[in-house]
Every structure is written in structure tokens, then in C-alpha cells.
Amino acid sequence: MSSAYDVVVIGGGNAAFCAALAARESGVSVLVLECAPIDERGGNSRFTAGAMRVAYNGVDDLARLMPDLTNEDKANTDFSAYPIEQFYDDLCRVTQYRTDPHLAETLVGRSFETMLWMRGKGIRFAPIYGRQAFKVDGRFKFWGGLTVEAWGGGPGLIDALYNSAQRDGIEVWYESRAIKLIHDDDGVHGVVVRKNGRTVNVAARSVVIASGGFEANAEWRTRYLGPGWDLAKVRGTRFNTGDGIRMALEIGAMPYGNWSGCHAVGWDRNAPEFGDLSVGDGFQKHSYPFGIIVNGRGRRFVDEGADFRNYTYAKYGRAVLEQPGQFAWQIFDRKVAHLLRDEYRIKRVSKVSAATLEELAGKLEDVDASGFLEEVRAYNAAVRTEVPFNPNVKDGRSTHGLAINKSNWANTIDTPPFEGYAITCGITFTFGGLHIDSNGAVINTDGAPIRGLYAAGELVGGLFYFNYPGGTGLMSGSVFGRMAGSAAGRAVRS
Numbered sequence: 001m002s003s004a005y006d007v008v009v010i011g012g013g014n015a016a017f018c019a020a021l022a023a024r025e026s027g028v029s030v031l032v033l034e035c036a037p038i039d040e041r042g043g044n045s046r047f048t049a050g051a052m053r054v055a056y057n058g059v060d061d062l063a064r065l066m067p068d069l070t071n072e073d074k075a076n077t078d079f080s081a082y083p084i085e086q087f088y089d090d091l092c093r094v095t096q097y098r099t100d101p102h103l104a105e106t107l108v109g110r111s112f113e114t115m116l117w118m119r120g121k122g123i124r125f126a127p128i129y130g131r132q133a134f135k136v137d138g139r140f141k142f143w144g145g146l147t148v149e150a151w152g153g154g155p156g157l158i159d160a161l162y163n164s165a166q167r168d169g170i171e172v173w174y175e176s177r178a179i180k181l182i183h184d185d186d187g188v189h190g191v192v193v194r195k196n197g198r199t200v201n202v203a204a205r206s207v208v209i210a211s212g213g214f215e216a217n218a219e220w221r222t223r224y225l226g227p228g229w230d231l232a233k234v235r236g237t238r239f240n241t242g243d244g245i246r247m248a249l250e251i252g253a254m255p256y257g258n259w260s261g262c263h264a265v266g267w268d269r270n271a272p273e274f275g276d277l278s279v280g281d282g283f284q285k286h287s288y289p290f291g292i293i294v295n296g297r298g299r300r301f302v303d304e305g306a307d308f309r310n311y312t313y314a315k316y317g318r319a320v321l322e323q324p325g326q327f328a329w330q331i332f333d334r335k336v337a338h339l340l341r342d343e344y345r346i347k348r349v350s351k352v353s354a355a356t357l358e359e360l361a362g363k364l365e366d367v368d369a370s371g372f373l374e375e376v377r378a379y380n381a382a383v384r385t386e387v388p389f390n391p392n393v394k395d396g397r398s399t400h401g402l403a404i405n406k407s408n409w410a411n412t413i414d415t416p417p418f419e420g421y422a423i424t425c426g427i428t429f430t431f432g433g434l435h436i437d438s439n440g441a442v443i444n445t446d447g448a449p450i451r452g453l454y455a456a457g458e459l460v461g462g463l464f465y466f467n468y469p470g471g472t473g474l475m476s477g478s479v480f481g482r483m484a485g486s487a488a489g490r491a492v493r494s
């Protein structure tokens with residue numbers, strides 16, 4: 001069997017559909033290959049809250065992205081600004097200045113125009129009031145550089161992208177796994193696909209790979225991230241097994257970026273091995289800056305208040321994986337219970353409550369109770385209670401004199417009821433991947449672009465090292481997806 005299209009896009013998530021929509025603007029025929037069945041379509045993008053990190057200069061810019069913003073929203077909210085320079089600085093800082101400056105500049109510099117372009121394709125956006133702004137003195141204030149989310153979260157984003165593709169006449173094949181690139185000395189000419197158990201050759205003038213990282217492949221995780229990573233739970237899709245990266249490497253693509261690094265978070269200890277679309281991102285537990293995290297010995301092991309959650313959560317999953325038994329407990333008391341995100345109130349949550357700390361210690365499964373009580377006593381005594389608590393800013397309310405101090409939002413844990421939430425490590429996506437040029441073309445090991453081959457999304461290496469600023473994954477897929485798709489479409493026309 002064989003078919004032919006001008007552009008074939010491998011993957012069914014945000015990056016793939018931004019590429020497909022952009023390629024179609026050149027008037028070429030476009031096929032999207034999604035290896036998942038229709039009811040699991042959309043990759044990790046569908047599991048997200050749809051939060052997107054975008055550079056903007058103030059509320060007028062936001063109103064262009066979100067014309068639904070009301071005068072009341074504008075009056076009651078400090079949206080502030082998130083200028084290009086700050087986005088760039090944040091990306092450089094959290095990646096320890098390893099991020100590829102060209103990729104970083106492209107991502108940041110094109111973030112706003114790309115979201116406007118998406119808006120033109122029918123994707124709607126809204127402010128992230130629920131998760132990124134607390135109300136203090138009657139006014140919301142956004143913090144952490146993250147202000148905008150896709151309407152309806154990840155599922156809303158994916159539906160809107162698929163609808164837009166359908167309107168534009170883009171074809172989608174489900175249960176169609178790309179297994180190999182058709183390639184010769186002149187470049188890439190198509191894809192070999194397993195479709196409903198049959199092998200199909202699909203000829204194409206350009207191919208865009210947007211099939212995610214290798215986070216759902218336990219063997220590759222162990223091989224590249226290191227021992228123990230086979231034990232991490234996968235937060236999202238079970239389909240991102242590194243196929244796109246493998247196919248490209250097989251024809252001489254350059255491996256690039258932080259191959260031993262990944263995005264991983266605190267995730268319910270009893271969550272299933274892969275993501276569950278009915279729960280989405282609800283197994284994450286992201287309110288730890290307002291409490292403490294202890295391991296099986298009852299000891300703290302990270303500075304829970306080192307920075308806004310958006311700048312620490314993606315690296316703390318690794319810290320949990322490194323603890324004995326690969327688990328930890330997050331502890332809160334009544335004073336901060338109202339600040340806990342909605343994910344702490346889902347049905348499938350591993351939670352215990354108690355009226356005293358001693359009772360709580362007895363309920364924390366697999367934790368040394370006396371070690372825990374000793375740790376809380378030392379922590380409580382170290383809190384600088386004279387500094388006012390403010391969740392909207394880095395308030396400097398820290399501990400002093402501990403082996404691991406907490407830098408902000410330190411509150412004593414002394415007011416019942418007390419709550420404990422059991423977490424393990426949930427991997428989101430891997431950082432290592434392929435090297436692309438300024439057109440989104442995949443670069444080979446000699447440093448030259450491979451003719452006819454483009455890449456976007458999670459499998460682009462070189463952007464993230466060690467850590468990640470929240471909301472950048474979708475933005476990266478959008479910016480580089482659009483770029484790769486446009487170049488792929490233009491190449492067919494030239």
C-alpha cells in the first residue's frame with residue numbers, strides 16, 4: 001500500500017497541529033499521523049492545563065490575545081507585564097545558562113505573535129486565575145510569569161486544534177505509527193507507517209517530526225536519564241516512546257541537548273503507571289511552597305520555598321525519585337489549607353488527616369514517626385515569624401539555622417487539622433532530542449540540514465537543561481511547530 005502527500009506531520013499534539021496548520025497556509029496537502037486511537041489523541045498536550053508562557057508588555061497585549069477580558073477583570077487584577085527580557089532571563093536562569101541562545105531567543109521573541117496566530121486559527125485563551133493569582137486585599141495579582149491558558153485547558157486546546165485542522169482540509173490518520181523515514185542521499189521522501197496492523201509507505205516532499213520525547217519508554221529512560229528512572233510514573237500519554245528521535249538518529253541526525261535531563265514533578269504515589277485522561281494533571285501536587293516535604297526518614301530534602309512554584313516544580317520530581325523508596329509526603333496545616341490548589345481535592349488522592357502531629361506521624365505510611373516529629377519541631381522553631389507571609393510575592397519569610405532552609409512562605413506547622421499527601425516522581429517529558437536550525441530543519445552530525453526533514457515540540461533538544469519555567473512546553477511546541485510547518489510547506493512550493 002502507498003499514499004502521497006506534500007507534507008506529512010508525525011504526531012498528534014500541539015506541536016504537530018501548529019506545524020500542520022502552518023504548512024497548510026502554503027496551499028499544500030497535509031497528512032497528520034497520530035499513533036494513538038481517536039479517544040486518546042492529543043499526546044501530552046491534552047493532559048495539560050493549557051498554561052502557556054508568553055511575553056507581553058501589559059494588559060493591552062493580553063486583551064489582544066483575550067478579547068473576552070472584561071473591564072472588571074482589568075480593574076480587579078494586577079496583570080503586570082512579562083517582557084521578552086524577563087522571559088529570556090528566566091529561561092537562562094533556570095537552565096543554569098545552558099539553554100541554546102538562538103533557540104531561546106526564537107521561543108521568547110516569537111511567543112506573543114505565535115499566540116496571536118493561534119487565536120486567528122480559532123484557539124481561545126483565558127487568564128489563569130485559579131492557579132497563578134492569589135487575591136490579597138481584594139485584588140488578584142499574577143506571579144511566576146504565567147498568565148494565560150488555553151480555553152478548556154489541554155482538552156480544549158486539542159479540540160480547537162483538531163477542529164481548525166478539519167476546517168482547513170488537513171487529513172488525520174489515527175492508530176498510525178510512523179516507524180521509519182524514507183530517505184536517500186537527496187534527503188527525506190516520506191514515512192513508513194504501521195496503520196491498523198498494515199505497513200504503508202507514505203511519500204512526502206517534507207516531513208515534520210513532532211512525536212514527543214521518550215518519557216513513556218522505560219528502557220530509554222533508564223538508558224539516558226539513569227538508574228531508577230524506570231520506576232518513575234508517566235504523567236501523560238503512553239505513546240511518546242522516542243520513535244521520532246530514533247527515526248531521525250537512524251538517518252544521521254545530531255543528538256542535542258540535555259539527554260540525561262527531564263521535567264519531573266511530585267505526583268500522587270498511587271497514580272497509575274501512565275496518565276489517565278479522566279484525571280488529566282490532577283495527580284500533581286504543586287502547593288508544596290506553603291508546606292514542607294519529608295522523606296521516609298521524616299526529613300526535609302529540598303527548599304520548598306526556593307522560588308515560585310513555576311521555577312522549582314519541574315526539578316523536584318527528580319529529588320523525590322532520589323529518596324529511599326522513591327516517595328515523599330507533603331505536609332500542611334489549617335493555616336494554609338485554603339491556598340492548596342484544586343488537585344488536592346480530587347477523589348483519587350493519597351491523603352491522611354489528623355488532629356495532632358503525633359497522630360499524623362502514625363498515619364504517614366512508610367515514614368519514621370520519631371524522625372518526622374523531630375524534624376517538624378526543628379522546622380517550627382526555625383521559622384522567622386516576624387516576617388509577614390504573602391503568597392503573591394517572594395516574601396522572604398524563611399527559616400534560619402536548618403541544614404536545608406526554606407527561603408520563602410515558611411509557616412509553622414501547628415494548627416490542626418494536619419494533612420499529609422503521599423507523592424512519588426511523575427515524569428512529564430525528556431529534554432534531550434534533535435538539533436534544529438532557524439527554519440526548524442533537522443541538522444545532521446556534519447552540521448548541515450537534512451533536506452525535507454523538520455522537527456518541533458518536546459523532541460527539540462537544547463532548550464531545557466536541569467529545569468524548566470512552567471508553561472514553556474506548549475509555547476515551544478507552538479513556536480517551533482509553526483516555524484517547522486511553514487518551512488516544510490514553503491519547501492514544497494519552491
Ligand SMILES: Cc1cc2nc3c(=O)[nH]c(=O)nc-3n(C[C@H](O)[C@H](O)[C@H](O)COP(=O)(O)OP(=O)(O)OC[C@H]3O[C@@H](n4cnc5c(N)ncnc54)[C@H](O)[C@@H]3O)c2cc1C
Pocket residue numbers: 010011012013014015016033034035036041042043044045046047048049050051052053176177178179210211212213235236237239240241242243244275280281428429456457458459470471472473474475477
Ligand atoms: C500532566 C501534564 C501537564 C502539563 N502541563 C503543561 C502546561 O500546563 N503547560 C505547558 O506548557 N506544558 C505542560 N506540559 C508539558 C506539555 O504537555 C508538553 O511540553 C507539550 O504538550 C509537548 O507537545 P508536543 O506536541 O511536542 O508533544 P505531545 O503533545 O505529547 O504530542 C506527541 C504526539 O506524538 C504521537 N506519537 C508518538 N509517537 C508516534 C509515532 N511513532 N507515530 C505517530 N504519532 C506518534 C503521540 O501519540 C502524540 O499525539 C504538561 C505535561 C503533562 C504530561
